[in-house]
Amino acid sequence: MGGDPTRSRYDRIAPVYDLLEWLPERGSMARWRKMQWSRVPPGRVLEVGVGTGKNMPHHPAGASVTAVDISPNMLARAARRAERQGRSITLLLMDAQALAFPDASFDAAAASFVFCSVPDPVAGLRELGRVVRPGGRIVLLEHMRAEHRGLGRLMDWLDPLIVRVLGAHIARRTLENVRAAGLEVEKIEDLAPMGMVRLIVARAPDRKQRASGAP
Numbered sequence: 001m002g003g004d005p006t007r008s009r010y011d012r013i014a015p016v017y018d019l020l021e022w023l024p025e026r027g028s029m030a031r032w033r034k035m036q037w038s039r040v041p042p043g044r045v046l047e048v049g050v051g052t053g054k055n056m057p058h059h060p061a062g063a064s065v066t067a068v069d070i071s072p073n074m075l076a077r078a079a080r081r082a083e084r085q086g087r088s089i090t091l092l093l094m095d096a097q098a099l100a101f102p103d104a105s106f107d108a109a110a111a112s113f114v115f116c117s118v119p120d121p122v123a124g125l126r127e128l129g130r131v132v133r134p135g136g137r138i139v140l141l142e143h144m145r146a147e148h149r150g151l152g153r154l155m156d157w158l159d160p161l162i163v164r165v166l167g168a169h170i171a172r173r174t175l176e177n178v179r180a181a182g183l184e185v186e187k188i189e190d191l192a193p194m195g196m197v198r199l200i201v202a203r204a205p206d207r208k209q210r211a212s213g214a215p
C-alpha cells in the first residue's frame with residue numbers, strides 16, 4: 001500500500017479537501033449525503049473511503065461504525081472530526097480492494113464518492129459484498145459517466161487528465177461495476193441529469209450466490 005498512487009494523491013489533497021468542496025457541500029452534496037445515510041440501517045456499519053469524515057453527522061443513531069480509508073492524511077482529519085463531534089467510530093487504514101475483515105462482519109456498508117478513485121472498483125465492490133452479511137444493504141453515492149453519447153465520450157477523453165490532478169475518474173461505469181461485482185441492485189435514484197450522480201441501493205449476495213461464486 002506504501003507506494004499506492006491513490007493514497008499519495010489523497011494524502012496530498014487532504015489539507016485542502018474540505019475547502020475544495022466547501023461550495024458544493026453547501027449546495028446539493030449535504031442533501032445527497034443525508035438521503036444516502038437515511039437508507040443505511042443501524043447495526044454494524046462499514047464506511048469505506050471515509051475521507052475527512054463528512055458523513056459522520058449522518059451515521060445512523062446507535063450504529064456501531066467502522067470506517068476505513070487508504071490515505072493516512074484523510075484518516076487523520078476524520079479522527080479529528082470524530083473527536084470534535086464526540087463520536088465513537090473505529091477508524092482504520094485499509095484498502096477497499098483487500099478488506100481485512102472476515103466474511104459477513106457487517107450488517108450494512110456505505111461509501112460516498114469513493115469508487116471513482118479505487119483503482120479496481122469491481123474488486124472493491126466485491127469486497128463490500130463479502131464483508132456484509134448475505135442480503136445486507138450496501139448504499140453507494142457516486143458520480144459516474146454520463147448516459148449521453150457525446151458527453152460520455154468527452155468524459156472518457158478527459159478522464160486520464162482529471163485522474164492525475166484530482167485522483168478521481170470522471171467516466172466510471174459504476175452501475176455496471178456494481179452488477180459485475182455480484183451485488184444485487186435494489187434501487188437506483190438519479191440525483192443529477194444524465195445519471196451523472198446516483199444513489200445505488202444494493203444487497204450483498206446471498207449464501208447460494210456466494211457459494212457458486214456467480215457475479
Ligand SMILES: C[S@@+](CC[C@H](N)C(=O)[O-])C[C@H]1O[C@@H](n2cnc3c(N)ncnc32)[C@H](O)[C@@H]1O
Pocket residue numbers: 006007010048049050051052053054055068069070071074094095096097111112113114117118119168
Ligand atoms: C473523493 S474522496 C470522498 C471522501 C468521503 N467519502 C466524502 O464523501 O467526502 C475519496 C476517498 O476515498 C479514499 N479511497 C480511494 N481509494 C481507496 C481505496 N482503495 N481504499 C480505501 N479508500 C480509498 C480516498 O483516500 C478518499 O479519502
